[in-house]
Amino acid sequence: MNSHPASGNNRMTSILACCVFSFACLFSGFTNAQSFDLKIQQITSGPKHHFFGYIGQCQTVPWNASDRYILGMEIETIDRMPLPEEAATIILIDTQNNNKITRIEKTHAWNPQQGTMFYWNPLAAETQFFFNDRDVKTGKVFTVLYDIEKRKRIKEYRNEDAPIGNGGVAQNGGAFLGLNYGRLARLRAVTGYPGTIDWSKEVNAPANDGIFVVDVKTGNRRLLVSYRQLADLLKNRYPDIEDYPLFINHSLWNRTGDRVYFFARGNWTGNKVKNKPKINTPCSIHIDGTGLTLHDKHIGGHPEWAEGSLLIGRDGKKQILYDVDTQKVVEQWGTPEIFPNPEGDISLSPNGKWFVNGYKKGEANYYTVYRRSDGKYTRSEGLSKGSYSGDIRIDPAPRWNRTNNTILVPGLAKDNTRQMFMIQVVTDK
Numbered sequence: 557m558n559s560h561p562a563s564g565n566n567r568m569t570s571i572l573a574c575c576v577f578s579f580a581c582l583f584s585g586f587t588n589a590q591s592f593d594l595k596i597q598q599i600t601s602g603p604k605h606h607f608f609g610y611i612g613q614c615q616t617v618p619w620n621a622s623d624r625y626i627l628g629m630e631i632e633t634i635d636r637m638p639l640p641e642e643a644a645t646i647i648l649i650d651t652q653n654n655n656k657i658t659r660i661e662k663t664h665a666w667n668p669q670q671g672t673m674f675y676w677n678p679l680a681a682e683t684q685f686f687f688n689d690r691d692v693k694t695g696k697v698f699t700v701l702y703d704i705e706k707r708k709r710i711k712e713y714r715n716e717d718a719p720i721g722n723g724g725v726a727q728n729g730g731a732f733l734g735l736n737y738g739r740l741a742r743l744r745a746v747t748g749y750p751g752t753i754d755w756s757k758e759v760n761a762p763a764n765d766g767i768f769v770v771d772v773k774t775g776n777r778r779l780l781v782s783y784r785q786l787a788d789l790l791k792n793r794y795p796d797i798e799d800y801p802l803f804i805n806h807s808l809w810n811r812t813g814d815r816v817y818f819f820a821r822g823n824w825t826g827n828k829v830k831n832k833p834k835i836n837t838p839c840s841i842h843i844d845g846t847g848l849t850l851h852d853k854h855i856g857g858h859p860e861w862a863e864g865s866l867l868i869g870r871d872g873k874k875q876i877l878y879d880v881d882t883q884k885v886v887e888q889w890g891t892p893e894i895f896p897n898p899e900g901d902i903s904l905s906p907n908g909k910w911f912v913n914g915y916k917k918g919e920a921n922y923y924t925v926y927r928r929s930d931g932k933y934t935r936s937e938g939l940s941k942g943s944y945s946g947d948i949r950i951d952p953a954p955r956w957n958r959t960n961n962t963i964l965v966p967g968l969a970k971d972n973t974r975q976m977f978m979i980q981v982v983t984d985k
Contacts, residue, residue, distance in 0.1 A: 609671015612903030612955030640751025678729030870898035914952025
């Protein structure tokens with residue numbers, strides 16, 4: 557008769573013991589965890605301007621496989637969008653030789669925000685990288701695969717009837733996503749290349765345009781999702797959808813290569829329909845073309861993939877993990893004090909252990925670096941971004957290296973030229 561109370565007491569004692577042990581381990585781990593600091597170094601200088609472009613989402617890593625060379629661009633002016641005939645010089649920065657700059661190519665497909673969509677080829681990341689270019693005579697965009705060892709373009713991905721440029725390389729290699737940058741330039745200038753041909757402009761929701769998947773080896777391509785498909789799905793939310801010219805931003809390929817997250821947008825700065833709401837709908841699709849989904853929850857304009865089906869984004873003032881499959885917020889990172897702007901420019905390190913959030917305050921960009929294992933964080937000093945705004949703004953845009961200890965960021969140098977800076981994560985020994 558008395559065995560049950562005794563058993564209950566034993567269970568309670570065991571639970572309390574486990575809790576004390578867990579707390580002790582947690583406290584011990586917290587107090588013994590290595591602290592870390594941030595060290596900022598300017599790696600390029602004037603009188604010309606130097607930058608990489610784009611955010612470090614989906615392992616947009618500026619460094620080659622050995623972390624020796626950093627890709628960048630050299631331009632003459634930062635106070636306006638480029639003219640169609642103005643080329644940017646593509647450079648290599650040798651981090652093992654006093655950050656010496658070697659000028660290797662030129663491109664006519666770039667803007668101050670995204671640059672030219674640099675990506676090192678995951679299947680040959682020591683020597684090969686992708687960038688976008690444009691035929692100045694025809695205005696048609698194409699993607700280039702370049703080899704720094706051979707010092708030449710080894711492949712160009714051209715299509716005369718429906719020209720597209722790289723919109724994101726598969727993180728495990730083999731393919732890239734293609735977008736119509738002429739359409740982007742027409743409907744939201746900051747995301748496109750001025751003077752580029754928009755081959756689908758006559759139709760608001762064309763069935764032959766959208767996100768393409770291009771095979772790196774063969775150059776063959778297929779349409780993953782069309783604007784027509786998106787308009788048909790959006791019609792329930794926007795009955796007047798046929799009045800909107802649609803475009804796509806931020807085509808983000810996940811780490812395992814089986815799905816893409818992107819934004820279907822309309823009624824922004826170009827061809828705006830008066831008295832109509834802005835369309836900004838997050839979508840996801842499996843890479844085989846199935847599972848096209850419109851998401852109700854908006855987790856910010858610059859989300860980043862974590863593991864599997866998880867995205868990093870924001871929910872109100874919280875930095876969160878969002879599950880694309882369940883369409884629910886499943887975890888919070890840090891606090892609003894740690895991440896003052898959870899919708900800032902964010903990037904997860906290649907090994908998934910470090911996270912950086914870049915945000916604006918006044919005329920400077922700041923960076924919170926966060927370690928996932930113990931929640932420790934450090935915030936950088938401000939890097940000047942000046943008063944540049946709109947299409948020529950200098951966003952924080954942090955990008956990790958391959959050894960997960962350095963971040964490439966933009967900023968204004970003391971001579972007011974736009975330059976490239978490295979933030980090194982320095983841990984205690």
